[in-house]
Amino acid sequence: xxxxxxxxxxxxxxxxxERFGRCSYFVIYNTESKSTEIVPNPNKDAxxxxxxxxxxxxxxxxxxxxxxxxxxxxxxxxxxSLKIQLVVVKEPKKVKDIIEMLNK
Amino acid sequence: xxxxxxxxxxxxNPPPVKGFKPYGSDxxxxxxxxxxxxxxxxxxxxxxxxxxxxxxxASVIMGVSRPTFTRIYASVRQKVAMAFAEGRQIVIEGGKxxxxxxxxxxxxxxxxxxxPRKDVEEIVCPLCGSKQVANYEIEDEMPDAGDNQxxxxxxxxxxxxKKPHQPGKPCSNEICPKCNAPLRRNVGRxxxxxxxx
Ligand SMILES: [Zn+2]
Ligand SMILES: [Zn+2]
Ligand SMILES: [Zn+2]
Numbered sequence: 001x002x003x004x005x006x007x008x009x010x011x012x013x014x015x016x017x018e019r020f021g022r023c024s025y026f027v028i029y030n031t032e033s034k035s036t037e038i039v040p041n042p043n044k045d046a047x048x049x050x051x052x053x054x055x056x057x058x059x060x061x062x063x064x065x066x067x068x069x070x071x072x073x074x075x076x077x078x079x080x081s082l083k084i085q086l087v088v089v090k091e092p093k094k095v096k097d098i099i100e101m102l103n104k
Numbered sequence: 105x106x107x108x109x110x111x112x113x114x115x116x117n118p119p120p121v122k123g124f125k126p127y128g129s130d131x132x133x134x135x136x137x138x139x140x141x142x143x144x145x146x147x148x149x150x151x152x153x154x155x156x157x158x159x160x161x162a163s164v165i166m167g168v169s170r171p172t173f174t175r176i177y178a179s180v181r182q183k184v185a186m187a188f189a190e191g192r193q194i195v196i197e198g199g200k201x202x203x204x205x206x207x208x209x210x211x212x213x214x215x216x217x218x219x220p221r222k223d224v225e226e227i228v229c230p231l232c233g234s235k236q237v238a239n240y241e242i243e244d245e246m247p248d249a250g251d252n253q254x255x256x257x258x259x260x261x262x263x264x265x266k267k268p269h270q271p272g273k274p275c276s277n278e279i280c281p282k283c284n285a286p287l288r289r290n291v292g293r294x295x296x297x298x299x300x301x
Contacts, residue, residue: 079220085219085220087217104232
């Protein structure tokens with residue numbers, strides 16, 4: 001299964017980005033192959049619609065879960081309709097910490 | 105800084121059953137087609153006649169225009185009446201809706217998560233796998249001191265009475281001093297800059 005993790009930088013050493021729609025990067029982690037793909041977020045500086053556009057991006061990478069610090073209310077509804085699970089992590093964590101938890 | 109989590113409103117609640125069957129002496133021999141209710145029709149009826157929202161409020165909650173709402177509502181009233189009058193079954197299915205899923209909180213790793221796949225029976229934490237999870241109403245835990253006092257209100261949906269919500273006190277336990285209807289939570293539009301989407 002693929003999990004999208006919002007990241008402040010382009011490595012798994014980076015911190016989890018607390019914003020979803022305007023995060024800097026998405027780390028797409030594949031829990032079966034244990035591989036990661038780092039996708040820069042083109043909606044980082046978008047004025048409007050960053051959330052839905054980012055959700056589409058994540059969905060196009062077949063992610064079934066998204067881990068971030070916060071999601072807008074619109075995202076909740078859209079993610080529900082796409083059957084994508086949202087996970088909100090409020091404590092500061094590195095992306096690799098999240099990956100470690102997923103591997104346990 | 106303590107976490108600030110916004111309240112996330114459920115848009116649709118799935119019906120508790122798949123439909124209704126008439127009972128009584130004459131029901132078995134009947135060969136009438138069941139009446140089909142769409143989910144959105146069920147939802148319109150529930151919002152108006154069970155939760156007592158007016159049409160305007162209900163249309164906003166469902167995210168449809170007022171005329172669309174009026175059409176859905178008229179249709180469900182007519183269908184339910186037909187089922188009653190003709191002794192027909194009601195089947196609730198279909199329609200272009202999704203159900204907002206509930207939020208959960210993991211007591212082990214402290215994350216919050218939802219469960220968009222309603223067919224999953226056992227809820228475990230999607231991060232750490234813990235079963236120590238509890239249902240969670242996401243609410244604003246830390247209103248800013250200065251810039252937006254009383255962004256949440258307890259409101260009366262029948263007469264419009266409004267008072268600032270007191271954190272920790274469920275609105276549904278309170279009664280409107282003007283008309284005795286139960287109060288509900290109404291979360292103001294705020295902090296648009298923080299919505300991230
Ligand atoms: Zn957990
Ligand atoms: Zn009232
Ligand atoms: Zn209240």
